Amino acid sequence: MKSRFVISLPLVFLLGSLLLLGGCGGSSSTSNPGGNTVTPPGDNVAQVTVNAGPPELASVGGSVNTAYTSVQICVPGTSTCQTINYVAVDTGSEGLRILASKLTLSLPTGSNGSGNALAECNQFVDGYTWGPVQVADISIPGTNEKASSVPIQVVDDSGSFTGAPVSCTQGSAGSDNSVVGLAAYAILGIGNFRQDCGGACTLPGNNGNNPGLYYLCPNGICNVTGVPIVNQVQNPVALFSTDNNGSILEFPTIDPAGVASVSGSLVFGIGTQSNNALGSAAQLTLDSSGSFTTVFGVAKNQYPGSFVDSGSNGLYFLDQSMDGIPQCQSNSSFYCPTAIQNLSATNQGLNGANSTVNFSVANAENLSASFYAFNDIAGINDNPPAFDFGLPFFFGRNVYTGLEGVNGGQPTGTGQYVAY
Amino acid sequence: MAKGLSLFGLGLVCTALLLAAMPARATLGESVSTVTSDAQHLRASTRVTQASNYEVHEMQSGAATVREYVSDGKVFAVSWQGQARPDLKQLLGSYYPQLQQAVQAEKVQRAGRHPISIQQGGVVLQMSGHQRAFTGRAYVPNMMPATVRAQDLR
Numbered sequence: 001m002k003s004r005f006v007i008s009l010p011l012v013f014l015l016g017s018l019l020l021l022g023g024c025g026g027s028s029s030t031s032n033p034g035g036n037t038v039t040p041p042g043d044n045v046a047q048v049t050v051n052a053g054p055p056e057l058a059s060v061g062g063s064v065n066t067a068y069t070s071v072q073i074c075v076p077g078t079s080t081c082q083t084i085n086y087v088a089v090d091t092g093s094e095g096l097r098i099l100a101s102k103l104t105l106s107l108p109t110g111s112n113g114s115g116n117a118l119a120e121c122n123q124f125v126d127g128y129t130w131g132p133v134q135v136a137d138i139s140i141p142g143t144n145e146k147a148s149s150v151p152i153q154v155v156d157d158s159g160s161f162t163g164a165p166v167s168c169t170q171g172s173a174g175s176d177n178s179v180v181g182l183a184a185y186a187i188l189g190i191g192n193f194r195q196d197c198g199g200a201c202t203l204p205g206n207n208g209n210n211p212g213l214y215y216l217c218p219n220g221i222c223n224v225t226g227v228p229i230v231n232q233v234q235n236p237v238a239l240f241s242t243d244n245n246g247s248i249l250e251f252p253t254i255d256p257a258g259v260a261s262v263s264g265s266l267v268f269g270i271g272t273q274s275n276n277a278l279g280s281a282a283q284l285t286l287d288s289s290g291s292f293t294t295v296f297g298v299a300k301n302q303y304p305g306s307f308v309d310s311g312s313n314g315l316y317f318l319d320q321s322m323d324g325i326p327q328c329q330s331n332s333s334f335y336c337p338t339a340i341q342n343l344s345a346t347n348q349g350l351n352g353a354n355s356t357v358n359f360s361v362a363n364a365e366n367l368s369a370s371f372y373a374f375n376d377i378a379g380i381n382d383n384p385p386a387f388d389f390g391l392p393f394f395f396g397r398n399v400y401t402g403l404e405g406v407n408g409g410q411p412t413g414t415g416q417y418v419a420y
Numbered sequence: 421m422a423k424g425l426s427l428f429g430l431g432l433v434c435t436a437l438l439l440a441a442m443p444a445r446a447t448l449g450e451s452v453s454t455v456t457s458d459a460q461h462l463r464a465s466t467r468v469t470q471a472s473n474y475e476v477h478e479m480q481s482g483a484a485t486v487r488e489y490v491s492d493g494k495v496f497a498v499s500w501q502g503q504a505r506p507d508l509k510q511l512l513g514s515y516y517p518q519l520q521q522a523v524q525a526e527k528v529q530r531a532g533r534h535p536i537s538i539q540q541g542g543v544v545l546q547m548s549g550h551q552r553a554f555t556g557r558a559y560v561p562n563m564m565p566a567t568v569r570a571q572d573l574r
Contacts, residue, residue, distance in 0.1 A: 053531065063531040092550035123504055125549050126523060126536055170509040173516075173523040173536070173545070183531040189551065196551055200482060200503055209482025211504035289503075289553035309550050313532035316548070321571070333537040381535050383499070383546040383557050384574045388535060 036398050038250045039275050043144040044243045044268040046070075050251070050373040050391070051261040054086040056179040062372055063183040065313035065391040067249070069266060071096065071188055073136040075105055076149045083141060086185040089249060089266060091401045092309030093189035094196040095233035096138060096152040097122065097129055099178075100161070102185040103154060107134040110151045112216060113228040119161070119215040120153050120233060121168030122196060125312075127176035130164035131156035133214075138236045145268050147239035151231060155182070165222040167212060187311070188236070190247050192290045192416035193404050195232040202226050238403055243269025246402040248276060249310055253396035256340060256360060258371030262395070270400055270419075281400055281419040284349025290416060294387040296345040297323065305386040306347065308399060308418045312390030314374075315359055316381035317345075325361055327380060334364035334379040345387060349417065357420075359393065393420075447513030448498050448543070449560055452477075452490050471572075473565045486511065489559070489573060497559035497573045505547075505554050512545075512558055519545045519558070544570075 039045050048069045052062030067089045073096075074081035082105050084098055109117045110133030118133040131154045139146040154161075157177045169175070176182055189196065196213065203210040205224035214232070215222040237247055251264035267276045284292050286307075294306035296318070303318070314334075320327045323343075328336035335341075341361040348354050362376035375395040381388050393399070400419035469476045474491040484502030488495050488511075498511045509516045522538045522545070535548040536556075547556035557573055 057531045060528050060531045066532050094551055123551075123554060124533060125547055125554065126527060126533055166509075167507070170507045170516075171505045173508060173520045173547070174527070180528060180531055183533065191551055193552065197503070198552070203482075211483040211502070213504065290550070291553065305553075305555075307550060307553075311533050311550070313534050316535050332539070333535075379534060380537055381548050382537075382571070383548060383555055385571070386548075388548065388550075390534070 036250065036252070036396055038252055038398075039248070039265045039267050041142060041265075042273075042275055044273055044276065046140045046143055046145075046266040046268075047263060048089055048249065048251075048266045049261060049263045052372045053183060054179055054185060057183065060180055061369065063313075064372055065374060065377065066183050067251075067264070067310055067391060067394070068184065069188065070141045071186065072139045072141055073098070073105065073107075073152075074139070075107060076135055076137050080105060081137075084186050088182065088184035088187045088311065090187050090189045090309070090311030091191050091247075091249065091399070092307070092311040093122075093124070093187065094191045094193045094235040095122075095189045096136075096150065096186065096236055097155050097182075097189070097233075098152065098186040099155050099157045099182065100131060101158045105136070107136050107154070109133070110135050111231060112214070112225055113231045116216050116218075118151075118225075118227060118231065119217050119222060120213055121164060121171070121215065122153060122213055122233070123171060124176055126172075127174045127181055128164070128168055128172040129153060129155045129176050129182070130168055131161055131177070133231075133233060138239075140268070143268065145240045145243060147234075147236045147241075150236055150239055151233050153233050162217045162220050162222060165215065167224065168215070168222075171212070183313075190235060190237050190401060192286060192401060192418070194235050194238040195229060196235075197227075197232050198229065201232060202228060235403070237268060240268060243272045243276070244403075245272065246270040246400060248398050248400050249394055250398040251395045254373055254375050256362060256376055258368055258374040260371050260373070262373045264394070270402060278400065278419060281398070282347075282353055282355035283351070283400075283402070283417050283419040284347055284353050284355065285351040285415050285417045287350055291386075292350065292418070293348045294345050295348060296343075296387070303386045305384060306388070307386075308389045308393060308420075310391050310394055310399075312388050313377070314390050315361065315376075315378040315392050316388040316390060317378070318385045318387075319380040319382040322382070322385055325378075328363075328365050330365060332380075334377070335361050336363045336365050337361055338363065340376060350415075355420070357389075357393070448495050448511060448515055448558055449563065450495060450513055451493050452495060473567060487574075489568075491563070491565045491568075494563060496563035496565070496568075497557060499555075499557035499573055501553075501555040503552050503554070505556060508556075515541075515543045515545075515558065515560075519543065
């Protein structure tokens, strides 16, 4: 969740326009779970499965609501390749990140553009990943999709790399450099942006406007550095030779009681093939950080900073003081209504498009421990209050992630968007 | 959101706006002093706004906006938002180790990523967001002025 209202003056203006647009109507549609068709296998379609996850997670009860696929990586320009399984599909981040312990290939080092080896400290909501940037050819098994010489992050879970500097560790409340930390062997970040950082990380390392993701570590001393856009960790979808303007993550409807496993499709490209048309999906354009406004409740309160994120494992929104849904006694981060609550909210894009979504909230304490996919697990997100439409949102929907940029916004726009 | 907006509006329009290099060394639960400066640490410009019974020290850089909420000379809350999180050890001070432990403990209870919301040892930590957009706050309920509500701390 992110609120834009005080980040910078341009964003304050942007928020103003967004609020104005919110009052102006625009196109409107309703999307209900159910009735959607999951695209069958094809040259641009990967299989995705939500299940308990890798065996290492058994000790923590398995992963809940993580969508896994497989990715093949190769030493650039060679047929020396490796397939990585249990790769979490994340529309809330950008770039491929693989645990070093799961990597058998020896990949070339990623450079800062001047020949110096790059390291990265990437942030997730619950921690950081630290490790070297390396370069790989990436292909998606079962499809024709391939991207060559892509900077990726190798997440140092084996302690073989220079230790994370304090400026990295202290930006988080802990490390995600493990199978448990990632809930996966790798993360495939296919969000709305082409790189994980973008323009801000091209600034000099000692510039306060540089978010500090990239490091040079000469002689084991790591300091933040600026990195040209092309040398940053890249969203692989943006580098496919075709089908490179976005993707669609699709799942069938599932039982409100949950299921042990469910499979769906990850379709590459939007409007590039006969099987990936935008069709009648509501297309919401997003602000510079990838968010829209959600309108919720009888008072029709507006919550900017809302987003769709397959890497969040629940529906996270507001709190009991705002929506009246009881939080759990055992873990107040989650909701525990006595009976399933059926709710609806309206999402508003920057373009004025409105779309009403229906969703359900179950008692998080009563969900079966032998199931790993739930469309109604929900928790709070109240700082500032907004909606994080995590993986449950994807069950029963085909959710489009449109990439930023002039070419990325095709077929109907030039900016990043979500559609469903 | 309305609360955040009105607070911001209040600071911007209604009260004296001190755009100054005012040092605001501030760590959760500790005193405001002028010895060192979070602003320097964050390489950010600082401004101070006065709410009814507390001050907000806001440090802004392109990477993040950090606010420190001060009453009776003590920091009772901190919040942040931006493309990357700021130095949490600096902001959370003596609470950092216990919060770090609590976040790690929650992770091994339940695999899978989600926003953080932890209340432990007299402090609340909440973190949310995704790539390029992170928010968070921490506050000490016992140190909050009586009329301040959690939703005022954005």
